[in-house]
Amino acid sequence: MESLAHLLSGFAAALGPAYLAYAFAGCVCGTLIGVLPGLGPAAGTAILIPLTFQLDPTGAIIMLAAIYYGAMYGGTITSVLINVPGEAASVMTCVDGHQMARQGRGGTALGIAAIGSFLGGLAATCALVMIAPPLAKLALKFGPPEFFALMLLALCLVSGLAGRSLAAALLMTVFGLLISLVGIDPVRGAPRFAFGIADLYDGFGIVPVVMGLFGLSEILLTAEQPTRDIVRTRLSALLPSRDEWRRSWGAIWRGTGIGFGLGLIPGIGAIVPTFMAYIAEKRLSRTPERFGQGAIEGVAAPETANNAYANAAMVPFLTLGIPSSPTIAVLMGAFIVNGLTPGPFLFQERPDLVWTVIASFFIGNAILLVLNLPLVGLWAKILHVPFKYLAVGVLLFCLLGAYSLQQSVFDVWVMIAFGLIGYVLRKLDLPLAPLVLGLILGPALEKSLRTSLEMSAGEYAIFFTRPLCLALLIASALVLAGAALQVARTAWRGVIFDRAAERGGREP
């Protein structure tokens, strides 16, 4: 238990007043970055790098890491309160979190998110300490073909997101994939569907699209119902009830497992684990019809998953020196600027630093909980603002957020356009989450497919000769077959999609 001894001395160092202050400052900054939709964690971290030149390397890295996981939590707040994901990893939280807020349970949603994030982060850090290095080696086996198969599996699982009907979910997924084709071809470099508009060369930004689809459409829909204005939140109801605890407990542990497992694979991104965790809960639930109507598991699972992911993503970074997300790439820049090279040798050369930083992950997660639980009541008060004022605020927030992302007016138009599209889709009762999943997975799916084929000089056999890849493909086929069976069974009973709504996504 050499690592335990190292960890203890790490704690001794990380609990010093200066490092505690850095971790605290990082958590506050991170939460703010998460709340502001225009500023993602990667950009936020990058901007603060020069600030950390003045600190010693350990302090700098503690602070930047705290910003990183602080942002993961911050994005939740706006998702729940006003249906605007502060950053992409909080998209899934909108679905049930905002419904909870509309039912006066916004405080509970934020509370369970804070607790879930804390437990997920804590468990993932424990796992990092104990089993990280061998797992990281295993995760490295994920080459482009495996990555492609995993993305395919994620898309097949989208049937689990089907609210009213499977067909609607698949339709929205394809719509998302089609939108993702706009922009520069990821391999050849040629523009597609850009019509000579330079702003379109980079495709549609995830954040403006998501803010429009969820946030703006919400305002439009609510404006149609003049009766709803003030949501009464009982402040006493910040902590989940006994029943809600019972429901959330399993979701939190499954969310941790999914977030941690996927976090080990470089390049997955924070959003896929949240989708997977949500789908898993819905599939496992005995009452899947509650999902989308304010199910607390629908908040607990993705929120836990994104924090477990954030901590697990440190594993390939610290042990192999491979940054697995844009934010971690920025963090890696900070390491290098400070004369440190992440990788297996860092553990040997600077164990003091590595273990102090790891200890600070535990402390940072605790700080986040302490910081956020008392604030939940304050945040929930926003829901007491009458709609006519709140709507103006949310609108401004979305407009500024879309603009500040890249200081681009074009993004503002994208946000508005997708607000209208979101409004129409929700009127038609079509689910929005599969669209976002398609939009996000599209480029990754295409790039991994084409890179795999470059590796094999065009031979498709590469997908069937690698065991892990083959297993994932078989799993995808099984998921699709299951979904098809479900549709067939429904059709057999002479009922097409409408009656399927009542059955929801129940297991075939």
Place this chain on the structure above:
Amino acid sequence: MISPVKRVAPKYFLGALASLALLSGVASAQDYPRRPVELMVAYPAGGSTDIGARMVAAVAEKLLGQPVVVVNRGGAGGQVGWTELSRRRPDGYFIGFINLPATSTVILDPERQVIFDVDAFVPIINQVLDPGAIWVRADSRYQSLKDLVEAARKAPNTIRAADTGILSDDHLAILMLEEAAPGAIFRIVHLAGGAAQMQQIMAGNVDVAFDNVGSIVPRVRSGEVRALAVLDDRRSKFLPEVPTAVELGYPGVISRSARGIAGPKGMPAPVVRKLAEVFKKAMENPEHVSRMESTGLALKIMVGAEYERYYQEAHAQAKKYVEWARSRPRK
């Protein structure tokens, strides 16, 4: 009292106004800068261009007397940022990093349909010159560049060689090696960047990687990877034991990535001079030098005619290989 303006005839007045405007133009070049200067990076925050930009900006703003704000206009392999740089008013308040040969290949690739040309930018000062490197995993059976080339000759189109994107400097470097070693053909895999390359090399999904010295120095020192050659006319001071491809008998395999600051065409000469002077001082600042050194990025300050010449030469070299990339034999 009669105001002097009323006494002059309107046409003189207009003339005076015009010359005043002209004078103020000169004046604005003299007391430049009067407001913050934006320094554009055509890549997202956190990449090595971005880090270099933030390091030099932190020093330069003290010398310039105005904040130097780094703005990231990432996307489309730099095309988004450079398009904006070419369109901005040439007043010295919006300048940006150009990356050679990346800026050139974006211009030269007809599929990109760029709206700017090579002379849309005025090169001001170069910061980094990072030579290319060919490297493999430490346990690879290719001990030397000769081994690699022999193997690529014996079994063409089987050795998976990773670059950092289509028409990147590393892609061009693979083409240069194929040209200098006739018969050797690689199976080129376009990866998204240095991190993806490191991952796929470690996992054994690609056999050899072409990247820049700055990306691999610490890994070579720690013994995880082996550099087979440096693609410069002299050895790198960061990897003095690694031979150059030229030394090994592959003349012309010289591929470097240069990062420097440029502005839109038409900037007043005094503004260009002032910027070159300030940034030169900033780049020579010991703090800047030591930070660049610690990241393994070779500082190479070039200003004026020297940088202008480098810019044109890099463009001409890129042109040759971009054309060649299209007609390259596959088997």
